[in-house]
Amino acid sequence: MTAVNATTQPQAPSAQPMLEFDNVRAAYGSIEVIHGASLTIQEGSVFALLGPNGAGKSTMLKVCAGLLPLTGGEVRIAGVPVHRPSQVAVADDLARRGVCLIPEGKGIFPNLSVKDNLKMMTNAGKTVSQIEDVAYSQFPRLGERRRQMAGTLSGGEQQMLAMSRALATDPALLLLDELSMGLAPIIVQDLYQAVGQLAKLGVTILVVEQFARTVLGVANRAAIMVSGQVSKVGDPAELEHELEAAYLGGEL
Amino acid sequence: MADFLSFTVIGVAVGAIYAIAASGLVVTYATSGIFNFAHGAVGMFAAFLYWQFRWDWNFPAPLAIFLVIFVFCPIFGALLERFVMRGLQNTMEITKLVVPIALLLLLTGSASWIWGDPIPETLRRFFGPDKKITIGDTFISWHHIIVLIVAVLMAAGLYVVLYKMRIGVNMRAVVDNPELTQLNGGRPVLAASFSWMIGTALAGLAGVLIGSLQNAAINNLALTLLIVDAYAAAIFGKLRSLTLTFVGAIVVGLSISYWNWLSDTGQKWTWLSGFRISIPVVLLVIVLILLPHERLRGAVVSRFKERFSVPTIPKAALWAGVLVLFFAAAVPIAQRKPEALLSTGLAFGIIALSLVLLTGYGGELNLAPLTFAGIGAVVAYQFEVNITKGHINESLSIWGLLLAAAVCALVGAIIALPALRLRGLYQGLVTFGFAIFVTNMVFKQRRTLHFNLPWYGDGEDFEINIFTGGGLFVPRPNWFGIDFRISNSNYMVFLAVVFALIGLGLVALRRSTYGRRLAAMKDSPAASATLGMSLVKMKLSVFALSSAIAGVGGVLYAAQQGASDENSWVITASLPLVLLTVVAGVGYVSGAFAGGILTGVFFVMLGDVFLKLSVDYSAFEWLFTDVVKDFFIFVGPAFAAISLATSPAGFLNDMFDNYRPLTSRRGLPLLSAWVVFQGLFYLWRITDGIGTWTFMLVSLGVALLLPAIAQVIRPDLYIDAKTLKQRREELPLELVGVDRPITAQDVKQADAALQLPVGVSDNDGRS
């Protein structure tokens, strides 16, 4: 299934760029960590951004979700610039317009109940019951624990709760940051199954992972990021070997 | 039994008001991390506004309440969040502490400015003072019933807002994780704004309820402190849990009420009459001491980091000499009033020196230096009255002064005990509570206490009558053959000498081993503990020594005033001194001087200038006196603090920076020229060639313009100075990133310091 997608998607006549990073530069304070990165992600595709720790993958997602201002270049979603350089973050507006970032590790509010966590998702426009329906049917274990503080859930359940936002808020662009981190393979499988469902619905998805193997089943295109720059774009299976080199060498 | 019931109802009602106030505090603290010291003052202001609408303009009560609680308070809260609190998000912890305190002073000052001071107005109970219902033989006033109903409604409303409505879920989410809130599409700014609107509305509600409950004249400071009583409840809820806050509030209310019952509303044990109003602060301190340590750690921790070198002892001695010379030179030309003001300023400066040691050098916090000063004054006074059997006309004995210092040192060490395990906000609250306790129990003590001590006197009782007449008379000294009682000028110079000596002593202390340990303790308590220093000993000694200095300052201040009353030593008098000293630079002796002069002289003088203007331009008298002058006196200090609190090292140092090049070798000719000019000009004034005003204005103008003049004549001095200044502003590496963001420059410097080859950690190296 994925193999077919990988070859047909780019040539599909309806395909146009959903997300473009155009020579993007970004910094924390005055330390620049993204040094002019460019990427194009077609509408309806699942794109994997791979790379070692500290490469700047999470930062790319933050920039795209409006949590971090740019210091140079441009990010366009459906052709519209997200923010001009040095403009303040606009994450709440983007979230309401259908950009959904599930950040790495801390995608939930630990001191809010499961239900209140779901209620927070209503900020993006859906009603509580709509969201609860989707979340509890996809992850029944959440339904059993709806009154529990989210911080007391197991790691896998927390990630399910975080993923519920992706499933329930009907996003146009989904950004997933290291969904698999610290989780048992069986749970990772579950989560990526949900990602696959969204992909089938035509949601454009950008997944960040450290290892290519995790996303082989879902992604139809991939890029490697090293030291704040995109070093290679191509087929996920091809890139697996390149990635090993990147890890071993540390540099380009 | 009937008594018990009605006291219980009253206690619960008062507790309910505290619950309202405290939950407002918790809501704002939880969402912004800022402890709103001004919460009580907001409530006070709302109560005055309510009085204005309801009793001065005779609006119907519901309209008045609506205007205050649902219009004024939310708008004020939103503005507060937008223009003050939002800007505090990424500032140093000390600024977060100081700015709300300045706001407190601004509000109490504004209330005095608008409604007059001290003209308290009567705020009557709802439905009148005598409307009550009877259950069996228990009377309950309607006001109490209303209070209870309102509190229950408020609790229910707050529950619905926070737990049922989306905005409430958003508010709690922001506390957990602001970024994720945004990713969910929530608006943190809106949530913050909303929580400040709720917080101020609750403060206002509490203010109106408790203000009217008094059914008496409302005094702005007293009312502010009444709401401050709710702080104990908020701390009991660890500034987070609303349920525990409610429990704490009811406990506080019941404690007060049952104490009233036991003590026959203060008829019994009259010397303990001040205890009733002290109960909340006593509970506050107990809760602070007993609360598990870890719970407090995540909260505001304030550290005063030192970034500048301490002057060498010869340099400090030079400055000490200049200071004394300055005041000696002022003697022939200053008139009575400025002399008195300058003396007051100097005495405040001596008290502020205690803050330089404690806060500037040691990193500990004391919001109530004047309380220790007051204790010193009381001890000296008692010594004169009881030991030397002296009268007002006799002179201050050195033994009295030393005893005052010793007693203050002891009290300071005792206060240090709870402060041992607390820092920042919580330490500030302990000293705050202590100040209120001492004011109620000691400074307002009107009873004469008799003790029959076998070794004392000829069988007479040893009497302690602290403020029987409402006043305290401490005589001035008559030492070294100079009588400071007759001549104000002499006393002013004497104070300058004392200030210079203590200041010099502090610099020497800071340069000693003890001082270096103190600095180490301030920068990293944990690290210095691992180095084998006894933190307990250090903290106790620095508190004791600093309190002794405050005590000495207090004795000299009381002696300067002649007679002083309890109002000289209250917390609201301490706060401006603390603020202005911090603002001027609490790490420096010069900061204490400026803090003292600003508190004692500057704003009063400004007021006087406008008074003079109002005489000269009598058509605008109303403008100059009622508006502008009062404004400076009441509101000025707070404004100064709010606007200046952003200069963390103190504005004085920024100012001094411009003069520094003049003291270099190459700048010396210019400096000497100025000294000669000033000397000649002074001679001209002495020989009555010119008047005092001209002399003052021209001297001040030239002194202020000196750096600008120097920059034109000798620009080369300033080119060096710039690089010098930059070098001095370099933070120790470990503080980079804590105090300001890391820059590329820092990375290069770190590389150099670690002797890494260029570009190893340079992110830009590749592109």
Ligand SMILES: Nc1ncnc2c1ncn2[C@@H]1O[C@H](COP(=O)(O)OP(=O)(O)O)[C@@H](O)[C@H]1O
């Ligand atoms: N909040 C932050 N403040 C400062 N530097 C950061 C912050 N977050 C990440 N960095 C730095 O930015 C670089 C890229 O980080 P990140 O985007 O999280 O990498 P990745 O997700 O690829 O592991 C790293 O060098 C990291 O140390």
Ligand SMILES: [Mg+2]
């Ligand atoms: Mg990452």
